[in-house]
Amino acid sequence: MWTLHHFTLCPFSRKVRIVLAEKGVEFTLEEELPWLKSDELMDMNRAGQTPVLSGGKAGPIADSIAICEYFEETIEKAPLLGSGAAARAEVRRLTAWFDQKFYAEVVNPLLTERMFKRLVMRASPDSAALRVAARAMAVHLDYIEYLLGDRRWLAGSTFSLADIAAAAQLSVADYLGGIDWRGYRDAKTWYATVKSRRSIRAMLPERMAGISPPIHYDKLDF
């Protein structure tokens, strides 16, 4: 049985949880606070980051993309990269967009200002950094609206890893009060559909001690 070493508000951990649920892989969860760099985490992943998956035939697997591609290669059920090399390139492009660009510009600043400073540093958030993140958030929501202008899902006509990567990042931003959904009708409709999938819905009741999400966070109709 696999064990996923995760952190509740880590979007990369969330992405892997959704992929495992979609693929029907059973696993147990073990919480890590990545900034503590526990010996156990460092032994499994020298990068000192969540997520890490242990307990399978493959030894600990680190890095969320390596984990997702591993299950895409080994489990046929619920293909998440699409079919055809060009379609798969588009899924991977958008997955990297949310994992890297959206994380760096929006989610990481929100985690720093609203989670890490509050719970770990006991400092107040930097309102200038939050304003920059809010402006970046608006640009990303515009881009999601643009994509959904002629696509049913973010990377095309089928649900894919791009939707999962986006939902994982957005759900953390939403938990931290970073999203004002007004004015983004298509993005909101897409996110409501995504939220209603069992793989994602199952994660939303979870709470991080000391930080409450806004009331709309786990509502399917928000």
Next chain:
Amino acid sequence: MWTLHHFTLCPFSRKVRIVLAEKGVEFTLEEELPWLKSDELMDMNRAGQTPVLSGGKAGPIADSIAICEYFEETIEKAPLLGSGAAARAEVRRLTAWFDQKFYAEVVNPLLTERMFKRLVMRASPDSAALRVAARAMAVHLDYIEYLLGDRRWLAGSTFSLADIAAAAQLSVADYLGGIDWRGYRDAKTWYATVKSRRSIRAMLPERMAGISPPIHYDKLDF
């Protein structure tokens, strides 16, 4: 015929150039200065980043990992991910390590301080930032030595995308004078072997106007 829109000192562009050369894909190069965000670049890649590959059947492909996986899927020659799902996970983990962690901690600060500030901002480098990058560089070289302690190549017994990703990042750091190879015997031997591959050697004579590399940069025996 493919066109690779690249930037000489962009390590992600270098990674793709090496992959295309290893796979025997013909392409022409078109230089972009990513900070200028040219209309042409923005039209092909809304992320406004190099590299982008255009001109093939697949329409412009952005994101270096999407490009590398595309050719791994479509060209059998020179497999770069290894065989077996576990081996492939290890290649992808290390590729992400160099693309993300090494880039963020070492290459990006070097590019900012030694290239961007000099050529674009006409400002002096921040020596504190350079010291932090140098300390991170040493940690990464130690990790490379550790990996090579019982492996011929970074991810195992065969040359892989992990070696390419590492060589691409290291070659840019080396160009910018960021590597003191003394004391890293295994890393140096590995890098000498990597440098002597035609796909990589071919890139080393290239110069960026206004910035000269140290003399050892393109020597195979350094």
